[in-house]
Amino acid sequence: MTSYDTASRQVPRAPSSGGAGPLAVPLLPEPPQAGRADIVSIAAWLVVGTVIIGLLYYGQDVLIPLAIAFLISFALGPLVRVLVRRGMPQVAAVSVVMLTVIAALLGLGLLIASQVSVLSAELPAYQSTIRAKIASLGDQMEGPGVLDGVFQTIATVQEQMTTALQGAPSGAADPLEVQVVGDGPSPFSMAVAWLTPALAPLATLGIVVVFVFLVLLDRGDLRDRLIRLLGGNLHRSTDALEEAGKRISKYLLMQLIVNVTYGIPMALGLWAIGVPGWILWGTLAAIMRFIPYVGPMLSAIFPLALAFAVDPGWQMVLMALSLILFLELISNNIVEPLLYGTSTGLSALSLIAAATFWTALWGPLGLILSTPLTVCLLVMGRNLPQLAFFDTLLGSTPALDLPTRIYQRLIANDPDEAYDIVSDAIRETGLPVFYNETGLEVLRQASDDYHAQARVEHRLRVADGMDRLLDDLREDHPAPDMDATRPARVACIGGKWQVDAVSAEMLVHMLALDGVPAIHCPTGAVTARYVERLELDGIDTVCLAYFSRDPDIAVRGFVRRLRRRWPELRIMLALWNAPEDQAGPDRGTALGVDQVVLSLSEAAQHLVLAASPDMALAAEALPGDALPSDEPERLTVLARSAVLDGHAREDLDDLAKRAADVFDVGLAFVSVVDADAEYLVGQSMDLPGPRTDTSPPMTWLPRTGAMAGHVVTTGQTLVVPDSDRDARFAGHEMLQKWQGRFYVAAPLRTAGGHVLGALCLMDRAPRQIGDSELDLLDRIAAEATALITREDPVATEPRKPAPAAPRSVLGQRVPD
CATH class of the missing domain: 3.40.50.280 (Cobalamin-binding domain)
Incomplete structure (x- = not known):
């Protein structure tokens, strides 16, 4: 009898010619060393992160001008594109935009310099007021206080310890200190010492100007290179760059509008209060708000200090402080939500962490660039799977569904x-x-x-x-x-x-x-x-x-x-x-x-x-023969268009074929609803059913029970992901005849608000359709309406799904 040893996990084996004994073979394979692989992967990511942070720190002299240049190009890019679309050459458009911006900055600099010179001439006149206020404050703080005894005890102990450490004074006189005085620095060395601190910012500014000009001049080639670097799916890489460009451009534009709408009331309010240099302080307040968190506080110090120096009393200081607090409340709670929308984009924790990180790497410029750079990382994380962890770390949307x-x-x-x-x-x-x-x-x-x-x-x-x-x-x-x-x-x-x-x-x-x-x-x-x-x-x-x-x-x-x-x-x-x-x-x-x-x-x-x-039926199905409130006016507009006489038939057929290709469905058609029937005035393929006697003939369906009648009655897009699972349309005659389970219809809405019919998609397999696809369907439906009515397409509003509740109470608003 063959024995089986469970301890050694041996199985019997026929002896070989050499007479070897049984071979120990494991019955179960050893589990993979997942823990070791995870540790290696984490270590690799830590090494990569350390290398990237080191490159960011030691390459800041090059990377900071590049980052500033890219952000400025995001802001100026739309202006260049507008000029190019109007027929101006690319080089000329970039030159005009750059010269305009430089001229505006120079004018702003001259204004600030003139204001500073005027204030510097007036400041000596305020010295007496400052001394009087400080003396008054000192008088108020004199007299016995709660902590006077504590301070006196500390001073006595400190004096005794100093005497004990120094020892008894010696009778010998201290030696005199001898200092060798040379001829002093030469004028050339003094000039170099003065100019060196100013040359670095000027050099950085020149590099930024050159980079901005080159980026605006050849955006297409730069975009292609970035797509090549990102790799992976071409569609996702393109979407990531487009979304990043749009979000950063809109963010900078909205930030500029917010700051200007804050700076102008600030200047006018300070002028009404009587604070000198009100133009300078309003301009400074608008500029300093580009610096997150600390910018508004720093800009408030100067007008408050000047109000303290000018007014012998405290009324001007209190009024200036009230003005600043009022403008902050209005800007944060009304202006910013109105301009940015309801999207928070980034969580408060990620913004504070990003501000700390970029400030530690790049100093004050890193603090200014922290929000735009973090938005870029967030967009990349939302569109590129390999960087999806950025969306989890930085986004304000909940990490769990x-x-x-x-x-x-x-x-x-x-x-x-x-x-x-x-x-x-x-x-x-x-x-x-x-x-x-x-x-x-x-x-x-x-x-x-x-x-x-x-x-x-x-x-x-x-x-x-x-x-x-x-x-x-x-x-x-x-x-x-x-x-x-x-x-x-x-x-x-x-x-x-x-x-x-x-x-x-x-x-x-x-x-x-x-x-x-x-x-x-x-x-x-x-x-x-x-x-x-x-x-x-x-x-x-x-x-x-x-x-x-x-x-x-x-x-x-x-x-x-x-x-x-x-x-x-x-x-x-x-x-x-x-x-x-x-x-x-x-x-x-x-x-x-x-x-x-x-x-x-x-x-x-x-x-x-x-x-x-x-x-x-009344609440859910809405019968196809139900009449909308504007039925007579709608039928008048439909008759005036002459679409039932064959007008724009070829164009509508082409549009239906394009819609079927874009949405990858088996059938697309444009239908209008008359008083007694639904007519297919454009279709991607021939469909069975009764035809009209017109030339070319059109397929028609009775209006009673027509699915497009739901769209005409409600004025809303109708989406049926699966007709077999929808009690309203299970067994519908049209869907059964054309073998459709998925059906969606977007209204053909005229400029006057009348719904003539619908642009319909149909497929044999059930499927889902998202808000972005419905927005695109609305745009194509607007084109179909323009072909029918011979008018310009009506602008459609994009669908905005309800934002997910942020995972933190505070957050930096970033445009969608």
């Missing part, structure tokens, strides 16, 4: 903070959207971690925390009063786990907000006794909710027992974790249920339609 933040607070047993986060999210999106997109994702994460990572304590915290959240949300968002005589005909049951039960409670609350009474049945082990205890008499529809990725066996047993007890019951199965390709009618049939849904919104739509079809 909203569902993960809520889930983490529940794990940490902090339901109060989780409720605060939930309340902020609901204020932005509304409760149903929160339940469908965020609440369901929180439960999905809890379900995924149930067996993998969560401990028993964590599971209990999440379950208790979600119960508390739901109780608070039901109290804060009560359902409208419903007819007490109207019985509940919908029951929602969690399939197996506590998270299933919580999702069922969310669905019950959503239905109550829509005016549909529903009940929640407790979750339990699916046994015959449990089914008998369910109170489902009078219930028409039961929704079974599951987060399990493989619930088929449990579902079949549950459905079988329900069918046996209530044969006429309609059963809806909610699979919150199932992929879309596994939630079709075939799976529902195999499991014995009437319908399979994947989201809370889809389940609510179907249940609302089943409970109250008329109300659901």
Whole structure:
């Protein structure tokens, strides 16, 4: 019998010709040394970071002029492009802009110099006032005080210690000090000593001017070289450079406007108060605000000191101080939010850390450049995956997404903070959207971690925390009063786990907000006794909710027992974790249920339609034959355009083909809605359907039920990511005929605000579309409207999603 040694992990092996014994072979491979690899990677990053910081420090003589030149070129670039677009050669445009800026700076310098010379001549006249005020302050501070005894004791001890250390004085006289006096420095050496400190700034200024001229002169070549250095994805590198250029240009422009709107009122206010040199102090205040944090405080010292010297009393000082505080409040709380917008861009901690870092490396110039340089790093981190850690370190957006933040607070047993986060999210999106997109994702994460990572304590915290959240949300968002005589005909049951039960409670609350009474049945082990205890008499529809990725066996047993007890019951199965390709009618049939849904919104739509079809159609579907309030005027504009007579047909066909190519969809078309029909006046491909008798013929659809009618009625973009999952359009005749599941339609809005129709995209596969893509679709729809009406395109407003709550209270505002 062959023995097996578990200690040495040997396996028997047939003896070789040499008669060797058994060979020890490990049954399991040794785990990879991940820790050692991580340490090596961290060490490599530390070495790289040290080298980069060293290069920044020792190369500051070259890098500082380059950084200043690039930032100035960002600010002047738009002016150069405007001149070039108007036909001026590139060299001439750069020269004109540079000379204008230099002339403006020279004029500003002469103004400041003249103001300084006038003040220097007047300062001796204020000496008597200064002496009188200082003497007055000294008189007020004389007399016995609380700490006089302490100071006297310290002085006595210090005197005694000095005497003890020096010893007794000797009788010998101290030797005289002999100093050799030469002829003194030569005039040439004195001139060099005076000029040397001034030559370095002048040389730096000259280098900056040359760099700015070269950068503006050949921006394209420099951009190509930067893209080559960044490497990776060409699209992301291009987006990163474009976003960095736009954000820095707008930041500098907005900063200039903010500073000017601060400096002018400052100068006028100081003039009204009577402070001399008011033009100088207003100019200095505008310039010093380019220095973060300390600039405004430094600029306030000079006018306050001069007010102290001029006025024998304290009225002028107090008025100047009140003026500065008032302007700071107005600038920080009104002007900056109005110009910068609501985006914070950078967190307060990252700005302070960046200011400290760049100041330690490059001194005062580093402090001035810290914010623009940090914005550049932030933009690079948002667009380049290899630098994504910059976005996490510097950005003001939360490091964790909203569902993960809520889930983490529940794990940490902090339901109060989780409720605060939930309340902020609901204020932005509304409760149903929160339940469908965020609440369901929180439960999905809890379900995924149930067996993998969560401990028993964590599971209990999440379950208790979600119960508390739901109780608070039901109290804060009560359902409208419903007819007490109207019985509940919908029951929602969690399939197996506590998270299933919580999702069922969310669905019950959503239905109550829509005016549909529903009940929640407790979750339990699916046994015959449990089914008998369910109170489902009078219930028409039961929704079974599951987060399990493989619930088929449990579902079949549950459905079988329900069918046996209530044969006429309609059963809806909610699979919150199932992929879309596994939630079709075939799976529902195999499991014995009437319908399979994947989201809370889809389940609510179907249940609302089943409970109250008329109300659901009026609130959700908006029938295609519903008339907008401006229907007569809209039809007049449509008839005047003559688009139904074939006007601009070829151009609209080309535009539809371009839209289909840009958005990579199977079909795009331009449709207008007349009094009785929807006409396709431009399409990327031939479509089946009835045709008009015009030349060229156009495909048309009845207006009743037309999907473009929704856009005309509401005036809003219609987005249907998946028609099979949308109760409003499931089984729609047009979508079935043209085999479309994804549908989006942007309104064709005229300058007068009338919606003539829609630019529509359709595809066979479901998909999502973001705000940036919808903005582009709006622009193409504006071009289509211009072709129809023979007018200039109407400018469209970009969509601005609600900004994420910053992770810190304070933050530097940076333009989007």
